[in-house]
Amino acid sequence: MSEPASISSGIAQRYASAVFDLAKDSKGLKGLESDIDALSAALDGSDDLRALISSPLYSRDEQAGAMAALAKKMKLSGTTGNTLALLASKRRLFVLPQLLAALRDKLAEEKGEVTAEVISAKALTKTQSDKLSKTLAAQVGKTVKINATVDESLIGGLVVKVGSKMIDTSIRSKLNALQNTMKEVG
Structure with missing residues (x-):
């Protein structure tokens, strides 16, 4: 695995663990699952969204504003919306695809x-x-x-x-x- 991919994967795993634990503690795993499906579909269907999360041309504020609007429009759970805001403020939105995959794996493991x-x-x-x-x-x-x-x-x-x-x-x-x-x- 290349170093940047390994770094992204490590970051995504840490965020996934935290988000999964928060959702599990608040009994929001079903909501998290629907959020993951919605965000995955949005990423697959929008070149603009993929550009937003990966391009260094967008400022933190622009990314945070776009993620807040996206979370509101898609009616994402508070945990997911806050996670997107945190990723934007830390300039880590580029790990979103890996984060969604890691969360999907954790949900599957939880369900057996x-x-x-x-x-x-x-x-x-x-x-x-x-x-x-x-x-x-x-x-x-x-x-x-x-x-x-x-x-x-x-x-x-x-x-x-x-x-x-x-x-x-x-x-x-x-x-x-x-x-x-x-x-x-x-």
Whole structure:
């Protein structure tokens, strides 16, 4: 991991721990979860917001004002709004994406959930997703939430990542393995 990414991750983890503990103490975990979803969607959908949190051209006051307006407009909880204000005043808004990911991980851990990253050649049906979730839950021993994406270059099959484990049953990987085997023979 590069040093700046490591620094951002460390900062995000510390803030995430504090925010999570505050929300848990005030019984506001459901509100925190909806705030995380709303902020993630806002970051994904707005180039201007991504520029605001990462650009040094905006002053602390401009960032703080924008975050206060955003929190009010999105009806974020007090804890989340105060966290955004603190990040802006400390010039640390650049860690917001990592902070949201860390908070999402802490919430999942609290619920006894684990997220499985599933890449498939075509979109999974609801039935397929449910069956995969149940199968993975039996293996992992926790509730499994599926985060599915589509990559047509897989040709067929799935790539499933749960924690540090990866299962690759894609046709692309099997063809690559066959190609490597044929290179060794010839």
